[in-house]
Amino acid sequence: MDWGMENRLARLIQSDGHCMFLPVDHGYFQGPTSRLENPGETIKPLVSMADGLFVTRGVLRACVDSRNSPPVILRVSGGTSIIGKDLSHESLITSIREAIRLNVAAVGMSIFVGSEYEYDSLVNLGKLVDECEDYGIPVMAVTAVGKELEKRDARYLGLSSRIAAEFGAKVVKTYWCENFEKVTTGCPVPVVMAGGPKCETEREVFQFVYDGMQKGAIGINLGRNIWQNKYPVAMMKALRAIVHKKATVQDAQDVLETERAKAK
Ligand code: 5RP
Secondary structure (H helix, E strand, O other): OOHHHHHHHHHHOOOOOOEEEEEOOOHHHHOOOOOOOOHHHHHOOOHHHOOEEEEOHHHHHHHOOOOOOOOEEEEOEEOOOOOOOOOOOOEEOOOHHHHHHOOOOEEEEEEOOOOOOHHHHHHHHHHHHHHHHHHOOOEEEEEOOOOOHHHOOHHHHHHHHHHHHHOOOOEEEEEOOOOOHHHHHOOOOOEEEEOOOOOOOHHHHHHHHHHHHHOOOOEEEOOHHHHOOOOHHHHHHHHHHHHHHOOOHHHHHHHHHHHHHHHO
16 A cells, blocks of 8 residues: 555554544535534534544535644535435535645545445446545545435445445445444455434443444444534543443443533
8 A cells, every 4th residue: 555545544543443533524415414503613522532524625614623623534425415306316526636635534425335326326436446546545435325224234234335345445434233243244444333313322322333343343433423412522532432442331331421420
């Protein structure tokens, strides 16, 4: 691997081999998502604890301090909205020139395996990887499911993740699922877990993150389960303990309670 590519990946994946990315890209198809109406305010107390920020160029320029930012993973796919016909009909919406101008550590795009636009999203991933390889920029592929959350099982996510890796993604972001080891063992590049809609309890979040880490994930890219929580800093610290400090579910729960008590 070339120095630039290696250096960018090392900025994102820490020396323990793990990473905790903070995604705030949801507005690119959902608009002003709950608790992300003002992304700058949402991320202010959290950025110092994030190993990477997953964000569009619009929010990056408008809401993120260029002098005080974690490494950026720039979302470069889009073109659909939550009220539109089909969330899978995405294209590449941001150029590599722009990614370089913004000094990003990686770019990210969604693929929609099994959807009507499977072909387009996969060919776009191939093109993006081709261009990014020229400049040493890693691509994170997101195995998106659109509105079909029930697709999140090991067979589907394993298939999507493997295809993303075959197309040259350096990191795959997918959902946690039962038998998650089937996803990670079939995917020859590092896998990070997204969270999906907010869980009922924090313990549920700690349980799936812990399970996924035991089963081969290198980290998380968790948004709503952090910043839609009433105590996002406490959530961030508790999850960091699982990702970077080998904490158990109960350890994370203890961190959450201690930090929540401090914040009250
Ligand atoms: C949205 C995304 C998000 O980055 C991803 O879904 C992670 O966020 P969450 O944990 O809230 O699901 O790709 O387009």
